[in-house]
Amino acid sequence: MPSDAILIADGVHRHFAGVTAVDVEHVEIPRGRITALIGPNGAGKTTFFNLLTGFDRPQRGTWSFDGTPVQGLPPYRVARLGMVRTFQLTKVLGRLTVLDNMLLGSNRQPGERLRNALLGVVWKKQDRTDRERAREILARFKLDGKADDYAAGLSGGQRKLLEMARALMNEPTLVMLDEPMAGVNPALTQSLLGHIADLRERGMTVLFVEHDMHMVRNLADWVVVMAAGRIIAEGTPESVLSSEAVVDAYLGAHHDTDLRSLIEEDA
Amino acid sequence: MDWILNSLREIITPTTAAYALAAIGLNIHFGFTGLVNFGQAGFVAIGGYGFAISVTQLGLSWPLAIAVTLLLAVGYALLLGIPTLRLRADYLAIVTIACAEIIRFTLNSSAFASVTGGANGLYNDYSGWITGANPYPQGLVHLGPWTFTSTDLWIATVDWAVVAVVAVGVFLLIRSPWGLVLKGIREDEHAMLSLGKNVNLHKLQALVMGGAIGALAGILYVQPTSVQPFDFASRMTFNMYTMLILGGAATVFGPILGSMIFWVVMRFTDELVNAGVDAGLLDNATQGSQLRFVLVGAALVLLVVFRPQGILGNRTELSFDAK
Ligand SMILES: Nc1ncnc2c1ncn2[C@@H]1O[C@H](COP(=O)(O)OP(=O)(O)OP(=O)(O)O)[C@@H](O)[C@H]1O
Ligand SMILES: [Mg+2]
Numbered sequence: 327m328p329s330d331a332i333l334i335a336d337g338v339h340r341h342f343a344g345v346t347a348v349d350v351e352h353v354e355i356p357r358g359r360i361t362a363l364i365g366p367n368g369a370g371k372t373t374f375f376n377l378l379t380g381f382d383r384p385q386r387g388t389w390s391f392d393g394t395p396v397q398g399l400p401p402y403r404v405a406r407l408g409m410v411r412t413f414q415l416t417k418v419l420g421r422l423t424v425l426d427n428m429l430l431g432s433n434r435q436p437g438e439r440l441r442n443a444l445l446g447v448v449w450k451k452q453d454r455t456d457r458e459r460a461r462e463i464l465a466r467f468k469l470d471g472k473a474d475d476y477a478a479g480l481s482g483g484q485r486k487l488l489e490m491a492r493a494l495m496n497e498p499t500l501v502m503l504d505e506p507m508a509g510v511n512p513a514l515t516q517s518l519l520g521h522i523a524d525l526r527e528r529g530m531t532v533l534f535v536e537h538d539m540h541m542v543r544n545l546a547d548w549v550v551v552m553a554a555g556r557i558i559a560e561g562t563p564e565s566v567l568s569s570e571a572v573v574d575a576y577l578g579a580h581h582d583t584d585l586r587s588l589i590e591e592d593a
Numbered sequence: 594m595d596w597i598l599n600s601l602r603e604i605i606t607p608t609t610a611a612y613a614l615a616a617i618g619l620n621i622h623f624g625f626t627g628l629v630n631f632g633q634a635g636f637v638a639i640g641g642y643g644f645a646i647s648v649t650q651l652g653l654s655w656p657l658a659i660a661v662t663l664l665l666a667v668g669y670a671l672l673l674g675i676p677t678l679r680l681r682a683d684y685l686a687i688v689t690i691a692c693a694e695i696i697r698f699t700l701n702s703s704a705f706a707s708v709t710g711g712a713n714g715l716y717n718d719y720s721g722w723i724t725g726a727n728p729y730p731q732g733l734v735h736l737g738p739w740t741f742t743s744t745d746l747w748i749a750t751v752d753w754a755v756v757a758v759v760a761v762g763v764f765l766l767i768r769s770p771w772g773l774v775l776k777g778i779r780e781d782e783h784a785m786l787s788l789g790k791n792v793n794l795h796k797l798q799a800l801v802m803g804g805a806i807g808a809l810a811g812i813l814y815v816q817p818t819s820v821q822p823f824d825f826a827s828r829m830t831f832n833m834y835t836m837l838i839l840g841g842a843a844t845v846f847g848p849i850l851g852s853m854i855f856w857v858v859m860r861f862t863d864e865l866v867n868a869g870v871d872a873g874l875l876d877n878a879t880q881g882s883q884l885r886f887v888l889v890g891a892a893l894v895l896l897v898v899f900r901p902q903g904i905l906g907n908r909t910e911l912s913f914d915a916k
């Protein structure tokens with residue numbers, strides 16, 4: 327069991343017209359670690375993300391981030407606490423440049439307040455700092471060449487990268503990535519892996535949803551498994567990925583996926 | 594030749610200026626923030642009536658009348674925005690058009706005729722503050738090939754000065770970080786929420802600002818004429834959308850150019866139709882005025898086909914699917 331948890335959720339329940347999407351008794355996300363949230367399609371992973379970040383409301387449940395209760399807060403307040411998420415279906419700001427996308431990731435810009443908007447002296451300095459930081463992060467993600475292009479012109483994989491890069495503008499405490507690797511080509515996957523591991527080195531906590539078991543095994547310190555809305559297992563990647571219950575949960579949902587061989591071959 | 598000169602004269606008329614200003618306001622909603630406001634005419638009506646009633650019936654001085662009118666517009670924007678902006682985009686569209694029509698019917702109704710003048714509107718007894726300060730010589734003033742009455746030219750001068758100041762202000766606001774947040778909201782509200790932006794607050798600010806600019810336009814709009822409830826019909830809002838499309842939405846100067854082109858084309862088709870009636874090609878003026886809108890529609894179709902981004906718009910920006 328994790329000793330120091332950054333996020334603790336209790337009794338979180340969400341159902342849609344009779345379908346139970348999330349029914350989590352208790353879960354803790356360890357601080358400063360990389361946690362993978364896995365489970366078959368429709369397990370409720372995205373819904374759980376939506377609930378935790380305020381994008382959706384549960385029928386009941388409480389959770390706290392870094393000791394602060396966050397249930398009921400609007401999503402922008404959750405983000406400002408340092409809990410930043412990305413989306414399974416990437417959300418880039420298409421008709422803005424890549425650099426503008428990055429600038430919007432910053433929450434330190436006083437010029438975003440209407441009363442300061444016309445006072446360049448108040449915001450120019452922060453603007454310079456943010457631009458510098460944006461270019462630095464873009465370079466890390468190999469997007470610096472695209473800084474002045476419209477985000478809508480990026481490829482699917484590049485959008486995933488941009489969304490992740492943008493989430494880092496504020497140096498969040500907890501980064502929640504919903505399938506960051508989906509649609510990213512294998513060559514890029516390796517570098518994305520590096521980026522995510524790098525977040526941990528920089529002291530951030532990462533919670534990510536992923537279907538690729540190689541990725542989970544390589545990256546995660548801790549794995550939480552969801553099926554049909556419930557947490558059915560958690561533990562280190564080695565213990566979880568060899569558990570019968572987990573394999574059954576996957577095979578139950580994907581009769582055509584030979585997960586067992588995938589896991590065994592990897593081990 | 595006269596046709597063309599008469600049409601080009603529309604470029605600087607007070608009506609063109611007032612529409613340009615209201616369209617700048619609407620562009621803050623639609624072009625920059627992505628808010629669909631189908632009732633900008635309601636804000637313009639509040640401007641025109643608010644000012645006229647404040648001056649003639651409440652006896653307020655003009656600066657106070659402008660302040661009261663703008664406050665009224667701010668209140669109206671909050672009333673529309675607070676309940677609807679948190680909902681899906683379509684609700685704002687429905688509520689704005691419905692409220693604009695409610696305003697117009699109320700102003701038009703005989704129930705409040707002692708204040709609003711009902712269907713007759715209000716006689717112009719409120720523009721003394723502007724005409725009294727007229728520095729131009731009395732009578733007719735010649736400007737290039739055109740002749741204006743001294744009063745009209747003076748009002749046009751004041752109007753365009755206001756348009757210029759507001760346009761520069763909006764230009765500076767839009768290129769500030771605040772303006773960038775508005776554009777981000779236009780692109781994707783959820784992404785902006787995930788980045789910690791108070792989306793509803795920014796949308797409300799945009800709605801209030803664009804609405805107040807619409808009301809200011811209403812004040813200008815009624816200075817050269819009387820106040821007529823019929824002027825504030827939904828057609829006024831849709832004309833403004835036409836201007837945005839013509840000039841290029843999401844550009845600061847697009848609405849101004851759009852208003853100029855719109856009124857030039859309206860006048861030109863008018864002249865064309867009149868010539869047709871005179872030459873016996875068209876039966877009567879009624880048929881002619883209908884034909885005029887057909888011609889304007891055809892011109893708009895040509896524009897959308899050949900320059901869909903509007904005249905000042907950016908083509909690459911449009912080549913991406915919205916969102
Ligand atoms: N807005 C909604 N309305 C109705 N049902 C929903 C809604 N959102 C999610 N669900 C249901 O809740 C369940 C969980 O969905 P969710 O998207 O959280 O799954 P997931 O674990 O993210 O799956 P995937 O791996 O395919 O992304 C599904 O059965 C889904 O149909
Ligand atoms: Mg999902």
